[in-house]
Amino acid sequence: MWDYTEKVKDHFLNPRNVGEIDNPDGAGEVGSLACGDALRLTFKLDEKKRIKDVKFKTFGCASAIASSSALTEIIKGKTVEEAAKVTNQDIANYLGGLPVEKMHCSVMGREALEAAIANYRGQKVTKEDFEVVCNCFGVTDREITHAIRENDLKTVEQVTYYTKAGGGCGQCHPKIEAIIEKVRKEMDKEAPPPKPEKKKLTNIQKIKLIEDTLGREIIPALKADGGDLDLIDIEGNKVYVALRGSCSFCPSAEITLKQYVETKLREFVSDDIVVEEVRP
Amino acid sequence: MKTVYVDNNATTKVAPEVLEVMLPYFSEYYGNPSSMHFFGGQVQKKVDEARERVADFLGAEPSEVVFTSCGTESDNAAILGTLDSYTEKRHLISTRVEHPAIGNVATYLGRKGYRLSELSVDREGRLDLDDLRESLTDETALVTIMYANNETGVIFPIEEIGEIVKARGISFHSDAVQAAGKIPLNMKKSKLDMLSISGHKLHAPKGIGVLYIRKGTKFSPFLIGGHQEKGRRGGTENVPYIIGLGKACELAKRHLDEENTKVKALRDYLEAKILERIPNTLVNGDRVHRLPNTVSVSFEYVEGESILLLLSDLGICASSGSACTSGSLEPSHVLRAMGVPFTAAHGSIRFSLSIYSTKEEMDYIIEHLPPIIQRLRDISPFWKDYLKSQGKA
């Protein structure tokens, strides 16, 4: 069973603003029967151009219905400009969070809103204007790009959770990967990640720091898995360690050492650390 | 809140009689059946007795009954234990609607270089036997085809299939986890070489299964260890559960008539009332060749998870082949293999009854289901569109 928050359950069992407005100022529809969920959003503005009335109709699971209901509550009383800033995260947050596999429900809400606003502004956005990347669920490159940026997505699996793209036959996975790579490059350029300057250490400082890092960061984690580690020697940037306990029997011990200990030491001590295993 | 449990294809309640016979074997008679002393010996007798009961239920010889930890282990053992005995044969035949305990093993073997033939089904969930005939080759090591489908209850013609398969001398296995206890099984008259059953689907606890292996069938143990189960499955016998399963099989044999009269009548009543009271509803799968306790219905224009949660809110426990309930994004592989249209596949609900089901419970469902579907249809954008298209709105 899904672990839904009380708020999700409430909005599913008692959805707010169900229906369709006649002669709406804006109307948007996303999703389809084939995809398993769909949302039709309609709104009307008052004389101050604020959203006076908004209604939804949704076909889908509990979190799709709850997300739609939440969306209507969020945008009620907002100007169109304000509403346009609502993100899928806002919808998920309003509900106290959604299971990660269900995040696509919040994205569907945001997309319906976008479509309705575009409709109000007289803009035509059609799927045909964009490349459909995932045929199984009819997801375009634009939607995927948007979801990656808005939710800081890094993997295909995450993209699937947020947009459904890639959740069927899997044929589109390489294309999604390419989009992730491209978008993340753009994102990196826009905001270069602050590189922490690691100051040059004396040998004594380095040894001390390695010991500290092992004791504070690494050994407790290994112990939690029933293992342990002894520092044998340090030579320049080479750190010699022996694995003890269950780790040394484990076929993945090699990976544990290389990936885990080394990344940790590189993170805390210096980028050029190399870890070597010695038999005790 | 009252609980109406109609999800017996997922798991069943342990029969009180079963629990009762199990209890002493946790605390009082805890001996190891393999021990030389009297304390182990008395337990061995009980295990033998349970094996006889299971054999009697299956129409098998006691020596053909191998206890396992679950249906999945039985299925894995049947496939891998057969392939291991025919290392030169690299082809396996199965269907597109198997339980993952078969389906995912087949996929795994495909990755390991085995050739797979997965037989398709028609709109009613029936197999095409010509397709099977054409798939058989000299390379085929095993044909494994489920007895009855867990989602739709559709029963495959296992004996007819057996005729075809055994005419070619190929090993034949069936996952009968859903069939056991619901329709008669008789290995003496069967063409099957192997058959899997699972305790918790027939009122024994979770954690016990059986692999029936016909005498003379080539088989290598899947769980390698001690001499238990005549060397066909290592590991100290799960004594209390084996004894429980023995009792459950005895009861299942006794209740078989009731399954096909009382339970079937309740299922038919539920199905008829649902179809009568809720428009745009269809039954998934062959309604004739079907388990007596199962009905899979699809409600057009609504989604299964929403239905389940609203039912659950009223204490009704059912299951769905919809995408959202499984954590995947697509509806169940069974409904897709059958070509159930998307309008219906997303809104499928399975009710599976047991001998503990009552008329009162069916009436409770029949009373509460129509408003639930109506409520979700009122929220669904497609329902009004549909009504409009029909000139009804």
Ligand code: FES
């Ligand atoms: S094309 Fe994307 S999952 Fe099939």
